[in-house]
Amino acid sequence: MPLVATEKGLNVIRLLDAHMLTSPELTGNWEHRLGKIERGEDSREKFMSDIAGFAEQTVHKLDETLKDVRIPRASSVRARSAGTRSTRTARATRAGRARTRAAAS
Numbered sequence: 001m002p003l004v005a006t007e008k009g010l011n012v013i014r015l016l017d018a019h020m021l022t023s024p025e026l027t028g029n030w031e032h033r034l035g036k037i038e039r040g041e042d043s044r045e046k047f048m049s050d051i052a053g054f055a056e057q058t059v060h061k062l063d064e065t066l067k068d069v070r071i072p073r074a075s076s077v078r079a080r081s082a083g084t085r086s087t088r089t090a091r092a093t094r095a096g097r098a099r100t101r102a103a104a105s
């Protein structure tokens with residue numbers, strides 16, 4: 001199933017503007033650090049500590065910056081995805097029951 005950006009997600013990215021969280025550079029930096037960990041040049045503990053610190057700072061900053069911003073739900077997208085999940089869940093449940101009945105026979 002392809003990854004599809006929702007209207008709400010796109011609005012969040014717009015609100016974040018130039019925040020490091022939306023930067024491909026952040027992903028590149030993290031990938032670089034993971035490579036260093038693989039080579040034994042950095043530690044997992046330090047990396048995770050740095051990510052936790054970044055997350056804490058980011059949440060605090062965004063909480064202050066965006067505290068009065070409300071992003072409306074995109075009901076049509078939500079309804080479609082909920083319907084798709086419900087249909088899949090129902091199919092999986094029916095298939096599971098059929099297998100259970102077949103195994104019991």
